[in-house]
Amino acid sequence: MPGYPYGWIMAGGFFFLLVIALAIASPVVIKGYAKRVGENDVAELRVKALYGLIRFRYKIPIVKWKGLSLKVEEQVKATNAGIDTWEQFENEINKEKVERAIDKYKQILHLTRDLKGWAKDTLSRVELIQWNWTTSLGTGDAMWTAMATGAVWSIKTSILGLISQMVQLKSHPAMSVEPDYKHPSFTTEWSCIAQIRFGYAILAGLQLLARMKKWKGGIKTWQNILFRA
Structure with a gap:
């Protein structure tokens, strides 16, 4: 029947586009x-x-x-x-490994055009949909326990404030700091769930590759830095 094969080709094409759209989304x-x-x-x-x-x-x-x-x-x-x-x-x-990691980061930052801008733009696409952080601590002394509790709470809110400037908060974060006045102790539990669209992740990867290639040596220079002993 005339046009019969073309109908299957069109159906296959639409199916392929649908799969791609679902993957990107x-x-x-x-x-x-x-x-x-x-x-x-x-x-x-x-x-x-x-x-x-x-x-x-x-x-x-x-x-x-x-x-x-x-x-x-x-x-x-x-x-x-x-x-x-x-x-x-x-x-x-150890100390030497930390120093080497910092040195590698500085080299990569220098080699990649506007790496900070790329990271900021990518993180802005990330959605934070769950953040739970509970802590219980005690020093054995009521006054020092109260001071430590306040300090830990300040650190937590500062970290969350910094993160909220980089990603999209989609739910109210849950945090708590409970003092233990009876005996010295420290317990903390943290969990989070974040997501980014697969399409945005692929685009971010392609943008990073493009920025890497613009520098002399490109991807090979990155590999030499990252996997150098």
Whole structure:
């Protein structure tokens, strides 16, 4: 029948465009969680994109001080279209590694045109839809506990104020600081959920690549800096 193949081609084209539109409009969901009770720490970051087809999980189940350095046990899990990959390793964070990280950041900032502007524009697309942060602390002395409680509350509100200037707050943040006047203690638990449209994330990545390529050496220079020992 005349025109029959063209009908299927058009239907296939519309279906393809629909899939692309749904992918662009889908959210990249980022979930963060951290908790400290006494000497026990745990932190976790989860990222989900394309309606769960792509998943990433980064977890720090153990954090220990070792002299002047911080020993961290890390676990990384990535899921792509149902295929899981796990990596587990230990890392030690010391003064030298922190100094190298700061030096790398300065070099990248110098090499990339208006990197701060790019970061500010990208973060403005992020929606913060949940923020919970509870803390309980005590020093063993009522007066010092009250002062410490006020100081922690001030730090929390300052951090939230800074974040609210960079991203879009979509719900009222929940925060609390409870004093423990009976004995020395410290417990804190934090969680948040943020999201950005997949289309915006892709666009931000393309913009970053374009800025990197404008500098002599481009992406290769970035790689040399980031993966240099």
